[in-house]
Amino acid sequence: MATIRDVARxxxxxPSTASRALRGNPVISAKTRQKVERAMQQLHYVPNFSAQxxxxxxxxxxxxxxxxxxxxxFTNPFFLQALQGINxxxxxxxxxxxxxxxxxxxxxxxxxxxxxxxxxxDRFILLYSQINDPVVTLLQQNHAGYVVIGKPAATDGTMPxxxxxxxxxxxxxxxxxxxxxxxxxxxxxxxxxxxxxxxxRLTGYxxxxxxxxxxxxxxxxxxxxxxxxxxxxxxxxxxxxxxxxFVTSDDLLGLRLQQIVSKQISLISFNNSFTSQVAHPSLxxxxxxxxxxxxxxxxxxxxxxxxxxxxxxxxxxxKIIVRHSVRDLTTKK
Amino acid sequence: MATIRDVARxxxxxPSTASRALRGNPVISAKTRQKVERAMQQLHYVPNFSAQxxxxxxxxxxxxxxxxxxxxxFTNPFFLQALQGINxxxxxxxxxxxxxxxxxxxxxxxxxxxxxxxxxxDRFILLYSQINDPVVTLLQQNHAGYVVIGKPAATDGTMPxxxxxxxxxxxxxxxxxxxxxxxxxxxxxxxxxxxxxxxxRLTGYxxxxxxxxxxxxxxxxxxxxxxxxxxxxxxxxxxxxxxxxFVTSDDLLGLRLQQIVSKQISLISFNNSFTSQVAHPSLxxxxxxxxxxxxxxxxxxxxxxxxxxxxxxxxxxxKIIVRHSVRDLTTKK
DNA sequence: CTGTTAGCGCTTTCAG
DNA sequence: CTGAAAGCGCTAACAG
Numbered sequence: 001m002a003t004i005r006d007v008a009r010x011x012x013x014x015p016s017t018a019s020r021a022l023r024g025n026p027v028i029s030a031k032t033r034q035k036v037e038r039a040m041q042q043l044h045y046v047p048n049f050s051a052q053x054x055x056x057x058x059x060x061x062x063x064x065x066x067x068x069x070x071x072x073x074f075t076n077p078f079f080l081q082a083l084q085g086i087n088x089x090x091x092x093x094x095x096x097x098x099x100x101x102x103x104x105x106x107x108x109x110x111x112x113x114x115x116x117x118x119x120x121x122d123r124f125i126l127l128y129s130q131i132n133d134p135v136v137t138l139l140q141q142n143h144a145g146y147v148v149i150g151k152p153a154a155t156d157g158t159m160p161x162x163x164x165x166x167x168x169x170x171x172x173x174x175x176x177x178x179x180x181x182x183x184x185x186x187x188x189x190x191x192x193x194x195x196x197x198x199x200x201r202l203t204g205y206x207x208x209x210x211x212x213x214x215x216x217x218x219x220x221x222x223x224x225x226x227x228x229x230x231x232x233x234x235x236x237x238x239x240x241x242x243x244x245x246f247v248t249s250d251d252l253l254g255l256r257l258q259q260i261v262s263k264q265i266s267l268i269s270f271n272n273s274f275t276s277q278v279a280h281p282s283l284x285x286x287x288x289x290x291x292x293x294x295x296x297x298x299x300x301x302x303x304x305x306x307x308x309x310x311x312x313x314x315x316x317x318x319k320i321i322v323r324h325s326v327r328d329l330t331t332k333k
Numbered sequence: 334m335a336t337i338r339d340v341a342r343x344x345x346x347x348p349s350t351a352s353r354a355l356r357g358n359p360v361i362s363a364k365t366r367q368k369v370e371r372a373m374q375q376l377h378y379v380p381n382f383s384a385q386x387x388x389x390x391x392x393x394x395x396x397x398x399x400x401x402x403x404x405x406x407f408t409n410p411f412f413l414q415a416l417q418g419i420n421x422x423x424x425x426x427x428x429x430x431x432x433x434x435x436x437x438x439x440x441x442x443x444x445x446x447x448x449x450x451x452x453x454x455d456r457f458i459l460l461y462s463q464i465n466d467p468v469v470t471l472l473q474q475n476h477a478g479y480v481v482i483g484k485p486a487a488t489d490g491t492m493p494x495x496x497x498x499x500x501x502x503x504x505x506x507x508x509x510x511x512x513x514x515x516x517x518x519x520x521x522x523x524x525x526x527x528x529x530x531x532x533x534r535l536t537g538y539x540x541x542x543x544x545x546x547x548x549x550x551x552x553x554x555x556x557x558x559x560x561x562x563x564x565x566x567x568x569x570x571x572x573x574x575x576x577x578x579f580v581t582s583d584d585l586l587g588l589r590l591q592q593i594v595s596k597q598i599s600l601i602s603f604n605n606s607f608t609s610q611v612a613h614p615s616l617x618x619x620x621x622x623x624x625x626x627x628x629x630x631x632x633x634x635x636x637x638x639x640x641x642x643x644x645x646x647x648x649x650x651x652k653i654i655v656r657h658s659v660r661d662l663t664t665k666k
Numbered sequence: 667c668t669g670t671t672a673g674c675g676c677t678t679t680c681a682g
Numbered sequence: 683c684t685g686a687a688a689g690c691g692c693t694a695a696c697a698g
Binding site: 054076096117259279283 | 383427
């Protein structure tokens, strides 16, 4: 592997000059710069990551933190797609992305601690957001910067930079879509309101319903006990026979609902994951563009030092992907 | 951040001695070792990753390469779970895990190239396996070691170390399970035989069927065009009305089949992903333990230098997770 | 504009 | 068994 000394020698300059050329220091004359660049190409020179990091007291890596697995969560392709976006932007800027995961909270913490202490990594992307997250505490104690994908849970002091979908608007849009197709009696199905995402989507739904003078109806089902949830849903529909459509907080949930209720019931869900295509009829779903969320998160993370600590949140627009799970009631009137 | 000089000073020894103590060099006296260790603890000393790497001409990081996303593939929680296993073992050994992904083959290659050139990373784990993989070529050209999860595609020369499920046996086991429940006329459904995994599972199924004197029947359906696949399956069942059960090459496929065929048909599938629980009735499925596959892969990768190039492949045992998608025909006789 | 020098934090000969 | 010194590859004063 060629070093910068080799380059310098070949170009007939000193290592420091070669270094300056490498880093685009404007003080170098065009002529020398060219000589050096040519030499670099000839030797296929690539700077040594460790050496550069050591000399600059940097690490040029972004730590990406996955949530602890709770079975269901990992079937969401969201994470892998976000990772793609993060990687693309990071590689562009010559940053490495290091991953932190764990089968338990404890393991995750150990992993993050390792990156912090040993790797001196000081910028992270959190692929989830939860209140009272010990990982966040750890990050803060170590004065590491972090950006979250999703809405950051309220911390005592300041808000970290974040990138998110406007889930409130998404909830409204889903509801409007059903209304536009002639549905009036619409219910909202979710699994867990401690998830901010679901909370917001529900609120969006409620806003629109109230505004329309319709009664918002929501149902929580965890589906941990399938038979029981099945029964709940069935009872719910018996009590509310006027319902023609559901908004479900996620594709997977939509799929489950679909397996219980009559095909006459319309469904719209969120995330546009592969599940929505597997469903039959395939699910109309709101895409939130995880790759872009990842890209944006990386862009934020890369700016984390420019102590313009007031990095503005980024909102990535969502989009309704129309498939076949919503019947059009308007034409039939 | 405390450096090793600080430690040395506190312990009243030279940096070199401190270093030796740190690395467990046996030449150090027990007394000094203790002094140094105490000093390290007092100062919360953690060695600097970059400095250590530079001095040792190492990098202590494992590159993990994800497949290029083809929509469907990322909904498989396998990758994230494998990643968990990899991370756990790597962190244990003070290794970092760096991730390579890409929305396109080209982007993936660029990412791997970056790790190779800039990061000098020389050991990788491939989370997939395909023939004529340009990534593998790149790895080989750069003399990087790699281990694959799955069966490595045949390369010209030698076989890389790998870790895998015995998919042949898994295919046999699935079939035997159905036989044991009184099924005789069993079909196998798959999407793509260029995937070695599916090929093997199919072969296992065929072996058992032939051995039983039954006719192996397999059907390929991509489900790219849902209506068409639906029709194919229906026709297939009309032509083979004796069939009472299917082995499907994957949970997601099992779920799809389930949505088409009568609930009377029994199903067994592979991977035991969350999808198998979502299905109704829930799918009996063969778990391949992705976390363990990840752990094993990391263990192999960590041995990659000990030029015991003859690292033996690891086979991780699978297990049938019994749920409700297989009817027992024996009691009814 | 360029070269010399010292140093990032750690390891490792080489003496003793 | 331990210390002094040099070096991993790169960068940043400091001179010139």
